Amino acid sequence: MKKGLLITFEGPDGSGKTTQIELLKAYLSRKGFEIVFTREPGGTKISEKIRNIILDNDNSEMADMCEALLYAASRAQLVNEVIKPALMEGKIVICDRFVQSSIVYQGIGRNLGADRIKNINEAAIDGLKPDITFLLTIPFEEGLKRKSKQRSLDRLENSGDEFHKRVYEGYMSLINSADYITAIDANRSLEDIHNHIVKIINDLI
Ligand SMILES: Nc1ncnc2c1ncn2[C@@H]1O[C@H](COP(=O)(O)OP(=O)(O)O)[C@@H](O)[C@H]1O
């Protein structure tokens, strides 16, 4: 049986997931917890190779279903090699994106269907469920503006406004879809958001 805690972060590009994860990691480390951090797609040698294929701007001909299956393949390796073993050892695992990203980006953004993507991912995660998911909500224009100030955009981020609008709406539709999802308005200061997250985490640990 799993003993640890799986915390995942979701939200559009530029909503502040990576920023908040860094703050939370530092906070939990100061409190003496052993943290395992992973990101999606990626987080293992094999998954990082898959990540490079997915995000490469040169792969513009990639079929949407290929993209969806590559994400699921990357996730299957990550769950098997990193997340499940760490949870068995009682560690706190923090994951930058998880299944909800696939449901929203491939299921809704790419129009493959949320249920179809959910089914593919059932096989990939083999029954694993987050203990808590922080869903950072921000209008896509604002998120992409923040992102493009930071670095050049990858293949997914370059998928156009219509795609990102569907992604945003997809995330909004997930807000009440599971009891482990907590939505947070990401249009606030870093500190406000961090304090909100810490309060919720302290009730869990
Ligand atoms: N609450 C916030 N207010 C203003 N800017 C932010 C906030 N959170 C993050 N940023 C900035 O926005 C950019 C994207 O943040 P990041 O954490 O990389 O987002 P994500 O991982 O969700 O794509 C970074 O430059 C970051 O410094």
Ligand SMILES: [Mg+2]
């Ligand atoms: Mg990030």
